[in-house]
Amino acid sequence: MTATMAAVRDGVVAWVARRAVAKWLLAKYGARALAMLPEGVMLPLRRDGLDPVAEMEQMRADGPIHRVQTPFRFGVWLVTGEQETRAVLADGNAFSNDYARIGQTGFVKIERSPGGLGFADPPHHTRLRKLLTPEFTMRRLARLAPRVDEIIADRLDAMDAAPGPVDLVEQFSLPIPSLAICELLGVPYEDRELFQRLAAARFDVFGGANAALGAVSESLDYLREVVERQRVEPGDGLIGMIIRNHGDQVDDEELAGLADGVLTGGFDTTASMLALGAAVLLQNPEAARAVREDDAAVGPVVEELLRYLSVVQVAFPRFAKQDMEIGGARIKEGDAVVCSLVAANRHAGTDFDHTRVPAPGGHYAFGHGAHRCVGAELGRLELRAAYPALLRRFPNLRLADELPGYRTVSVVHGVERMMVHVR
Template sequence: MSDISTLPMYMRRAQFDPVPELAEVREKEGITRVTTSFGIEAWMVTRYADSRAVLGDAERFSSARQTFFQPPGASEEEIAALRAGNLLAFDPPEHTRLRRFLTPEFTIRRMRRLEPRIKDIVEQHLDAMEQAGSPVDLVQSFALPIPSLVICELLGVPYEDRADFQRRTGRLLDVSLPMDERFKLQLESRAYMTDLVTRIQADPGEELLGMLVREHGDDLTTNELIGIGNLLLIAGHETTSNMLGLGTLALLRQPDQLELLLKEPERIDAAVEELMRWLSILHASLARVCTKETEIAGQTIKPGEVVVCSLPLANRDPAFMQDAEGLDITRGAPGHLAFGHGVHHCLGAPLARMEMRIAFPALFQRFPKLRAVTPVADFRSFHLVYGVASLEVAW
């Protein structure tokens, strides 16, 4: 399966860019009907202001009412167990309750404690690349293992288990696979996390899951701990690893931007934000269900109808910023939606930013002559998190 015309409309890209017909929707109608990766009909919102309004209104656009990714034939009890702890499947006040337990662990101050360890992890992988000699696959040697190791240490997941959970996650997010296979992978991921949580409950350590057991063991059920662990493990390595791989390729393809970053490394914070905006590796927001009749871009949305926001289109909306189609690391892209918006704004954003702020400069300082070996990149077109499956580089 390789024809992008078989993809949901909001997932279609031409390398770094949404396909031209998507931009046409944004410029003309602003909203259109699409079939999602779960096979359901939805309204696709394309403009920045409209997307921000949808994402910021959890009361009118509900996450809790979605029923899209549930194994067929599952009982209500089984579905409730699968949803437990998954912050993305709840609205306030239940979402607020769950997030309250996690927020202290993801503050900028708390993340700074991790900074020396992240620097060590990055340097170790650069050393290994240098010793192996060029060419190497940057995804396998750098972009994927660094965030995987960080999230493993943070959560208390044995790093030796990474090959299995990376395989499961990669396939779980692959929309070219049949739904029944993806449901099976979802259950496998849950079984793995169930075993891990059981072990941590018996002997909680200093890891995040251990902290939750020690400090909030009476407030969180075992199913909620499993759901929290699953969500953080998947989100914690998939997103940042794809940003590191795709972001490196973007900078290599735009040497003027890379040269500016090397000359003025203090621009790294702004560069990370602009790469997040320009690449928008999440094709769309999670689908939300409309709860009361409302209007978006002149279209009436009825209660029960599903809405998704195209993040690449919103982040490149000319009404959001000038020359939005261009990559410009000097502007910093304040207000971009790559981390979402509203109550579901990415909890791990401070960690992701820190990993990128450390990893990108370290990579290019170590290998200032870094180059992509092949002119054609292996883009992950059929994955819910966009990126490159491999990136052979030399120096």
């Protein structure tokens, strides 16, 4: 990380809350959240390099669902079975994601909706998703593809010009999704340098030191200003298009929340995939050769990387709306059910195999059901463009250090630093 980025991180309230747990825990407990969580809750957020820790693998082998010991007054269950994960994520009637229901648990006090789709139930969720979905079709995203290619080419030029080893995270995996989201949302040109720096000042909820209580409010306040300006003069991006097509159906708070959801859901996840996927390819020469030399191989390799890495380690917590049974376990109304996306994906194979034939039901890297990531196709577009461009520009690309600086505990797995030789 450059000195400029570090100064922004230290001087500005962190703008990007990593994922749902940031919004959930930091709202009341801030940096003390880590100390409050028992090991059973932390286990699905731990990694040993690219793999789940041994205890998590053993849990997956022992059964499809497990009661997690917590001090909370409601039960917490971790789902590791593939079929059980699919069933839970697909059942929008038996479970709730509504932020108000989370507040009713007594564990946290949420006075303001975090916005976006992750903490909403039908019919509110259905209405908001219908506003976003048309903007994420492949036909609509096709207009963004040339700009994504330009962003990637610019980053490769910068890497080529740099002396010595290059930090792939700083120079490649962070700027690409940041600028792509700028283009998608229609962030004003004059705000883009600020936008990039704030996006790069992300924080790890469980990393401790610089976690900030105001992360969600900071983001929503900025994006609300963008929305207000575009109410008067709509831009060509997603915000402007929604205003032109559905302006009377969505208020500023809702639209700012949707834009924030696109940012938090599409920035860190794609940045992590770009870096971790590159690390996997560099450790698998045959897969790297396939991506570099065969256009037809790129799509399947990307899908295997998504499955194998599962950078979003757990899905949004679901709260049971009624008593039920899952995998032989009795779940009570009000209990929280958390699905391990890593565990569900590893049922198809614990090793990376770029020749693997995808399972009929696909993978869970983007979730499943009504809350499946709405920006999945944007993520695929960036990955399918970035990997071959990187490997073709630098055919001798290799790690400068023995291992990247993997995160050890996080909702979104990734690396903080990854030094590479480009020639």
